[in-house]
Amino acid sequence: MRSLMLVVLLGCVVAAMADHHSCGTLQRLKVKQQWSHAFGHGDSRIDFGIALWRAIFNQEPSYRALFKQVGGDDETSPAFIAHSQRVLGGLDMVISLLDQADTANAQLAHLKHQHDARGIPVAAYGVLKNAALATIGAQLGRCGDKEAWSACFDFIAEAIHG
Template identity: 70%
Template sequence: QTVIMKSLMLVVFVCCVVAVMADCNALQRLKVKQQWARAFGNGNERVDFGIALWRAVFNQEPSYREYFAAVGGDDEQSPAFIGHAQRVLGGLNMAVSLLDQPDTVNAALAHLKSQHTDRGVPAPAWDILRNALFATLGSELGRCLDKEAWGACYEFIVDGIKS
């Protein structure tokens, strides 16, 4: 009976993901992937992106630093925090890179969800992260940032991760 319940929950989850994914259409997914590759860059550009993103998060909500005390959240330039930032961005990079592969992105989001379930991420944190991400992307892409595409695809990604 537990297996049946888990299977039903998985089917409901997949149906929800598919329904939400309709809002992040094929053209938007390709646009987000292209813009992400340009903004996130390579090597040290990714470190700089991570520092900028988390500064934007902490500028909106300074109390969130305490959630990251174990990884040097009091200094976003510390090696420990940079490592954490790159792990988080690695998950986002994976999700964005897989946007045009529905089965694979759904599996990746389910995995990320399992990692976040026990962390107790407060609901407002996802909006704060969105604001910070859009600000950081905007500083990299300028007026080329497609906010509509990013909005739809960000919601798709976050809805797949939120517990």
């Protein structure tokens, strides 16, 4: 009986270690919970969006020109805030569906179609990831799981641009 328990315990440890750098079940649940805290609600979502886009534009100032039609020269303008909330609403939906594989995959396929039509460069996903991890990290502090976020962000980005 002891050897069986030891084998099961070792199997669990190996499974947990193998899943450590992937967007597995535990990581998806952590990301969902942490996103709820980081993104917040009401006006805090607007503040989150402003911080995120400032981080994006600080990394890649040339990206402002991509958002000229929605007021990209001022991330606090009503037009740009509306755009920001549409983008973050899509991300919010995907994150909330992470533990519902079929529905999440359908939403990711929809977003892929939208992003393919707009010609979003693959490099933009890396810029967004860096900005998102920094913005989320600022909200969560040491409680954030950067590895889970990185793995799940990569999963989402790959599904959209892949």
